[in-house]
Amino acid sequence: MTALARSNRTRRTWWTSATDAAGCSAYTIYNRMLLPAVFVSPEVDCAHLKRAVQVWDVACERQVEITGPDADTLMQRLTPRDLTQLDLNQCAYVPICNHDGGMLNDPVALKPRADTWWVSLADGELRLWIAGMAEAGGYGLRVFEAEVQPLAIQGPLSDELAARVFGDGVRDLRFFRHGRFPFRDGEMIVSRTGYSKQGGFEVYVESEADAAALWNDLFDAGADLDVRAGCPNTIERIEGGMLSYGNDMDERDTPFEVGLGKFVQRHDCIGGPALKEHVSDRRLMAVEMEGPVPGCDRRWPVTADGERCGVVTSAVWSQEFGCGVAIGMVDRRWDAGREVVVHTQDGPKAAKLRDRFWR
Secondary structure, three states, X not given: OOOOOOOOOOEOOOOHHHHHHOOOOEEEEEOXXXXXXXXXXXXXXXXXXXXXXXXXXXXXXXXXXXXXXOHHHHHXXXXXXXXXXXXXXXXXXXXXXXXXXXXXXXXEEXXXXXXXXXXXXXXXXXXXXXXXXXXXXXXXXXXXEOOOEEEEEEOOOHHHHHHHHHOHHHHHOOOXXXXXXXXXXXXXXXXXXXXOOOOEEEEEEOOHHHHHHHHHHHHHHOHHXXXXXXXXXXXXXXXXXXXXXXXXXXXXXXXXXXXXXXXXXXXXXXXXXXXXXXXXXXXXXXXXXXXXXXXXXXXXXXEEOOEEEEEEEXXXXXXXXXXXXXXXXXXXXXXXXXXXEEEEOOEEEEEEEEOOOOO
């Protein structure tokens, strides 16, 4: 495997030295920042995530701050999701589309203050799009990359670990809600969110001075919980059908095609008129494959009876389920249970369409 050449273009995080010391063996680049990708191996990391607790450096989830008296107006202009229905402490999964209804990003947004939104980016240059829309619309606000870096606590023991550091009140935090919780002499914003199906939290660290202290406190408090440094795991996220922007969707796909149609609630937004008229002939589906499964670094054609019917966008071998687990974009004519062929770089693989993911 070719090594990643680090430079100032691949920005470090407040925890890069800590993840290096913890044995990170592979990084990827996400929003021009270093994101840990593997520690021991994908299989070992996955098994540990499912039984214990991990601390993830996810500072690459850059926070685009929209602040000012028109922040709510612009934010609603950006997404077809109806933000007026949200509670004040609610995190919102917000598809953001271009004028044709194609997905530009699928961030999570929250309000740390009454006149401010943080948009937690998936990989991409959405900040430039938001700034352009703000300028073109003449809104009274500022758009910039906030100096905020998230750290995630994920795994079945995450409630116990978080409670030891932030107090028992964090256990009562509902899914996709956030609040301020005590940390040493101050407070931190903690949300019950994260890029795994194992449950957990994300902590929005607003000062580099607190970064090492939080990392150290989590590892000290979780020594008997077998806490380890970890990262988003490809196996676990595909088993759970968790989408990756740039892998499983991009601006060629609409929210309806990637299973996010329930968030298209308004049409008075950018892309709204196109979404109102859109009729989808494709849908995202789980695909069960025979092994072995090579690295999926390109889109694999999928055929049924010799006819191309879609593509696989992400795939990996699952030890737990004993099969290849994959995410595919498939023509709506084909239903779950249909036997297909996935054409990988290592040759064709027998496969079957599923009606649901494994988690």
